[in-house]
Amino acid sequence: MRRDAPKALSMGGRSALDAFIGSNGALSILVVLLGFACGTAIILAVGRDPAGMYLALLQTLTGYNAASGVWNPRYVGEWITDSMPLILCGMSMGFAARAGLFNIGAEGQYIAGLTAAQFVALYFPPIAGLHWALALIAGALAAAFGGGLVGWLRARYSVSQVVATIMLNYVAFFLSRYLTRLIPDANTYRTPFFPATAVLPHAFLDGLTNHSRLSIGIFVVLACVAAYWLVLERTKLGFELRATGLNRDAARYAGIGVDRAFTVSMAIAGAFAGVAGAIVALGSFPYGRILSGYDNYGFNGIAVALVGNSRAGGTLVAGLLFGMLSSAQPLMQSRQIPKEITWIISGLVVVFVSLRAAFGRLVEWRAKVAASKEPQSAAARSSDE
């Protein structure tokens, strides 16, 4: 993904347009705007008022209901709550992407984390302050194992991690259903209630956001964002992972253990998704769930990482963006906007992001045209593109 930037930089005199299409951040903004533009056009095409969508988004972001003039900070709390698993799953996808791996498995790793956290919540002695922390850690470890397994299979047996993670998503889903149903007194959709010590505390956030679901999980998320940045950008391990991602062969010749890098990066990627699952399990539900379908945070995390360029800050912002879309769904529905428009916008954004390579070609093509203008003799040679 980063390949395009140096090419653009190497050109002599570059115009504002070149600078724009050569910049990942600007491209992300363009892609999101395009997604919203298409979403607005679709709403218009089916004869609804797009203002409803934007008012719903405004209410999500600020808590202010423009129709009634009422301000309720609970909406802000719900928005951040919805964003937390998206940011974490985005980092799961992003961390693997920085090492050159495409992790479609965040959904399964999320399920592993959720399931492990639920088990610790139900079966561990209820020690205040320690119980939920242990459940979080168990979630991270279970998911790290799942992710690490994929990385190891990739390194040891060169099993395509795309196919492997899709398969493991379903394995995790059905295994979670099976194991959770074994819990005594579990019915078809839920387990008994968690003890109070397992639930993520809300502390002062309750007063701040008018009793929203926002828990201190937000600080765990922020710590994860900081750790993501620190590990990738400031440690030897991060350097090795990034080098592997940029050029696998060069990394190998430089003495970097590429096989180990695959396993480690997938394990860490899995841990992020596992924390997401644990935070949702312990923060948003008072009981363990027997999943009836995917929660889809893992799949939407792919969009988050793509828009956030797999950078710590970018993923945080992108997670808040997609969290806003999903949190605004009920508000849209009440304004006669089918809530699925948010999924359409996410899908369009991902399709547009996949066209990055096309933007790269545009940069190359412009560089060629610019080069051919200077020495006249070169014009004939490069006119073939």
Add this chain to the structure above:
Amino acid sequence: MSKVLDMVPSILMMVAPILIAAMGGLVSERSGVVNIALEGLMGIGAFTAATVHVLLEPATGLSVWIALVAAAGAGLAASSVHALASVTLNADQVISGTGINLLATGGTVFLSEIIFHQERTEPFELGMMPGPGGIYPTAWIAVVVLLVVGYALYRRPWGFRLRACGEHPEAAASAGIDVRRTRWIAVLVSGALAGLAGACLVLTETIQYTSYTVNGAGFIALAAVSFGRWTPAGVAGASLLFGTAVALSIYMVNIAGLRALPPEFFSILPYLITLVTLVVFSGRDYAPAAAGRPYEKGGS
């Protein structure tokens, strides 16, 4: 034992959509384009078929067949996005496929809200009618698709050229084959087949389209392509095996010997088998060499 024989029509009903979609995935991957959008394209086909059928049902007895054609058309149209992105514009094939999967769930439910004012299509009165022996016509459609794809890929110059594009696009290009055009056609074929597969699924297994209708069948088809080692016979065998596993997970309560097993056992099988075989046969690479790699013209 007669219980098991009684299940044959149900098993074939489950196998048919998986096999048809897997044939689409096979064509696309052999041309060098990974199509993980099969799941979403099946959803688009299922939604289109359910909608066309429920709207035309009172008017004509042929609505099931019109629905099948419409679904194939919708799958073809939707896959052109994947072709444009990943073939013409050299986009990352996995990312553009993921985008289509997201778009498909959102788009189909969105359109249901617009047309039917609910999150699903209206249920239709009668789906497809089973033929002799209780076997749905979809099973025969699947057999035809299998034979046509096998013949076209291995007995026609078209298939030879298509496979060349998936193994070594540069060599194919130097032999005068238009790689981009071939891959475009392959992706469109896979889209049409996935759409048809979605229609077969919704018209036989259920009575309306919801966001849970496809429920992983497209990903099972994708697994069948890998497990079947990218050959028509292998993929057909894998589809038969996986379809049977799916059918057993639903009907196992009727079979005395299997009732003790948890229902998730058979649900998990297709995915676990695929994973294990990928590991076991990892030494030899059966995948088309250039699958997933965009083709850059003239090495520029």
